[in-house]
Amino acid sequence: MKMSVRMAVLTVSMLGLAACASSGGTTSYSAGSQSHPQTRMSNNEAYMARIEAYDRRRGIDLTWVNPPREIVAKDE
Structure with a gap:
């Protein structure tokens, strides 16, 4: 019984991490x-x-x- 509970918790946590990793958010970036x-x-x-x-x-x-560095306009 303990083994099946551990396996269920492990499976749910892996699915949760996979879902977080795939929610990119860059679809609206142009x-x-x-x-x-x-x-x-x-x-x-x-x-x-x-x-x-x-x-x-x-x-x-x-x-x-x-x-020390600074940001300056690029000369083109």
């Missing part, structure tokens, strides 16, 4: 319906220059591992 501005990522040079000047005055040697 790729051409929205116009996004053309942008790109670029280093935030002004911010980097301010920080480097600040650190240079204090005698700190700075190496950017992950430089």
